Amino acid sequence: MIKDNSSTILSIQNLTAAVDDIPILKGVNLEIKAGEIHAIMGRNGSGKSTLSKIISGHPAYQVTGGEVIYKGESILEKEPDERALAGIFLAFQYPLEIPGVSNLDFLRVAYNASRKYKGLEELDTFDFEDLINQKLDIVQMNPAFLDRSLNEGFSGGEKKRNEILQMAILEPTLGILDEIDSGLDIDALRIVANGVNQLTNSENAFLLITHYQRLLNYIEPDYVHVMYDGKIVKTGNKELAVELEGSGYDFLVPQEVGLEVVI
Numbered sequence: 001m002i003k004d005n006s007s008t009i010l011s012i013q014n015l016t017a018a019v020d021d022i023p024i025l026k027g028v029n030l031e032i033k034a035g036e037i038h039a040i041m042g043r044n045g046s047g048k049s050t051l052s053k054i055i056s057g058h059p060a061y062q063v064t065g066g067e068v069i070y071k072g073e074s075i076l077e078k079e080p081d082e083r084a085l086a087g088i089f090l091a092f093q094y095p096l097e098i099p100g101v102s103n104l105d106f107l108r109v110a111y112n113a114s115r116k117y118k119g120l121e122e123l124d125t126f127d128f129e130d131l132i133n134q135k136l137d138i139v140q141m142n143p144a145f146l147d148r149s150l151n152e153g154f155s156g157g158e159k160k161r162n163e164i165l166q167m168a169i170l171e172p173t174l175g176i177l178d179e180i181d182s183g184l185d186i187d188a189l190r191i192v193a194n195g196v197n198q199l200t201n202s203e204n205a206f207l208l209i210t211h212y213q214r215l216l217n218y219i220e221p222d223y224v225h226v227m228y229d230g231k232i233v234k235t236g237n238k239e240l241a242v243e244l245e246g247s248g249y250d251f252l253v254p255q256e257v258g259l260e261v262v263i
């Protein structure tokens with residue numbers, strides 16, 4: 001059933017998905033409204049990155065049931081680039097290195113494609129450089145990174161900052177950040193979190209995937225979900241993340257898992 005709710009940005013309904021016929025997602029339900037920040041936590045291998053890749057249209061995953069509605073429309077038949085142009089941005093857990101493509105060129109092409117899609121004029125090199133210099137400030141990144149090949153030889157933390165730079169340029173409606181905090185030193189974590197906080201507004205929404213409650217001290221989520229074996233099995237507020245830090249995931253005994261809302 002497709003719900004019509006104008007403030008809903010993303011509605012995932014009973015989503016099941018497989019890789020090479022192996023079921024990974026086993027009935028995910030998630031509703032994200034404009035202005036909200038959601039966090040997903042959960043054990044390694046529970047399906048968090050799979051969910052993020054399916055939302056962004058990664059071709060390796062077969063959706064076997066359910067719906068993904070973005071701004072009132074099913075996106076399951078849409079190509080990844082169409083989804084990106086429509087405002088879905090995924091910061092990868094493991095950002096790809098693309099030798100031979102300069103970071104600056106990549107950002108300009110992506111930005112201008114998004115301008116074109118919105119019916120706006122493309123920015124020339126000079127105007128784009130002005131824009132990017134403002135955005136570099138958000139992530140406190142050295143401009144020297146713009147002339148390097150995309151992510152090639154970047155340290156783990158530099159790749160993550162670069163993902164936020166891309167997001168700052170593209171200003172997505174739905175930003176999905178898969179372990180944006182992994183590999184960041186304490187200062188970089190603050191900078192990246194501040195960057196995300198500067199990009200939030202009442203018309204967009206963010207989905208953060210993280211293992212650590214610490215990130216959520218900097219980016220305050222409205223909801224925290226726990227994923228277990230391909231499903232969201234528990235939803236709460238940011239206190240849930242604090243509890244998990246203490247308790248771990250052992251309480252998720254398979255046969256007893258049902259949907260529990262604790263807020």
Ligand SMILES: Nc1ncnc2c1ncn2[C@@H]1O[C@H](COP(=O)(O)OP(=O)(O)OP(=O)(O)O)[C@@H](O)[C@H]1O
Nearest residue numbers: 019024042043044045046047048049050051060093
């Ligand atoms: N392309 C693939 N081929 C085979 N198995 C896959 C593929 N993608 C995901 N899986 C499997 O699906 C399960 C879920 O993986 P996923 O990457 O979504 O987990 P995760 O919750 O993001 O874990 P982590 O916290 O370690 O990042 C894992 O068992 C993984 O091995």
Ligand SMILES: [Mg+2]
Nearest residue numbers: 048049050093
């Ligand atoms: Mg993952």
